[in-house]
Amino acid sequence: MNCHSIQRAPARSHRPRQNWRAPVVCASAILAIIAAGSNAQAGNGANFVTYDHHTGKAGKTEIKLYSDVSRTAGDGERYTAQLLEYERSLTDQWVIAAYLESHDLNGDSWTADGFRLETRYRLFDYGTPFNPVVYLEYINKKEAALFLREATGRTDEHDGGEAEEHEDPDEREHELEAKLILGHDFSDRLRFGFNMIGEVNLKSGNWEFGYAAGFTYTLFERERAERSQQGGWNIKEVKLGAELFGGAGDSVKGLTLDSGKTEQYAGVALKTEFDNGAMLMIGGTFGLTDASEDALFRAAVGWEFD
Numbered sequence: 001m002n003c004h005s006i007q008r009a010p011a012r013s014h015r016p017r018q019n020w021r022a023p024v025v026c027a028s029a030i031l032a033i034i035a036a037g038s039n040a041q042a043g044n045g046a047n048f049v050t051y052d053h054h055t056g057k058a059g060k061t062e063i064k065l066y067s068d069v070s071r072t073a074g075d076g077e078r079y080t081a082q083l084l085e086y087e088r089s090l091t092d093q094w095v096i097a098a099y100l101e102s103h104d105l106n107g108d109s110w111t112a113d114g115f116r117l118e119t120r121y122r123l124f125d126y127g128t129p130f131n132p133v134v135y136l137e138y139i140n141k142k143e144a145a146l147f148l149r150e151a152t153g154r155t156d157e158h159d160g161g162e163a164e165e166h167e168d169p170d171e172r173e174h175e176l177e178a179k180l181i182l183g184h185d186f187s188d189r190l191r192f193g194f195n196m197i198g199e200v201n202l203k204s205g206n207w208e209f210g211y212a213a214g215f216t217y218t219l220f221e222r223e224r225a226e227r228s229q230q231g232g233w234n235i236k237e238v239k240l241g242a243e244l245f246g247g248a249g250d251s252v253k254g255l256t257l258d259s260g261k262t263e264q265y266a267g268v269a270l271k272t273e274f275d276n277g278a279m280l281m282i283g284g285t286f287g288l289t290d291a292s293e294d295a296l297f298r299a300a301v302g303w304e305f306d
Helices: 025-033 224-229
Strands: 006-008 061-070 079-089 094-105 110-122 131-142 149-152 172-185 190-201 207-221 235-250 264-274 278-287 295-305
Touching: 110 172, 149 190, 149 207
Parallel strands: 006 149, 149 235
Antiparallel strands: 061 079, 061 295, 079 094, 094 110, 110 131, 131 172, 172 190, 190 207, 207 235, 235 264, 264 278, 278 295
């Protein structure tokens, strides 16, 4: 998801701007041509932001480290941002998770940014069309946090009004985020997720809205009988992910998908899972509007165990 997560536009006003715009043709093409998921893994499939309806089996624990790496040209500021996740499946349908965020700007020093606490619950058994999952997350982080977990709100919130006040990058944000996740398995290889996102600032009471939609397609899956005979670093599955996500307005200025007033993104990723529970995912996220980050290289490593 991710991972300042892709976050509120005001909070990302502290993000260093990048000076180049990466092409998004490959991301758009993959989203267009995939029309053919997997019944195993939980959560994001092969996407960094979009959740689907899959949840881990009861007793499963997953640890992941996500990392964003910016690419800049000229005098642009470089940064890396991390999100460390601990996730536990309490039942086959109920998952809880905790996250720690940090970032490093221009290679100077690492800064701890805050934490998140998440829970989500799948309402129905697998096989239900567009199976709903309810999601709730508490966020406590610095305004200067840089990890991109989702995009919400709009970027013109200060236009036409009072001058934007100087924001203290060390000031902490306290937010509550809710999602309605709809997921569907079109086949054993293709699964889909759509997220409706609402995020409220607990201090001001203002809401920001966003969305995410993504596909996960299984390119390779070894037979279960072969898995039982092999272990260690044998490849179990290889998955391709493609997603679109962005802001959809707020409760102050209203809902909008206007490209001049919101951040919009496309992303692609390749995920490899191994018999020993380890996984590696790499990909890229590309900004589709002037207000968005230009491009990020994204990676995640993790381990799932009982």
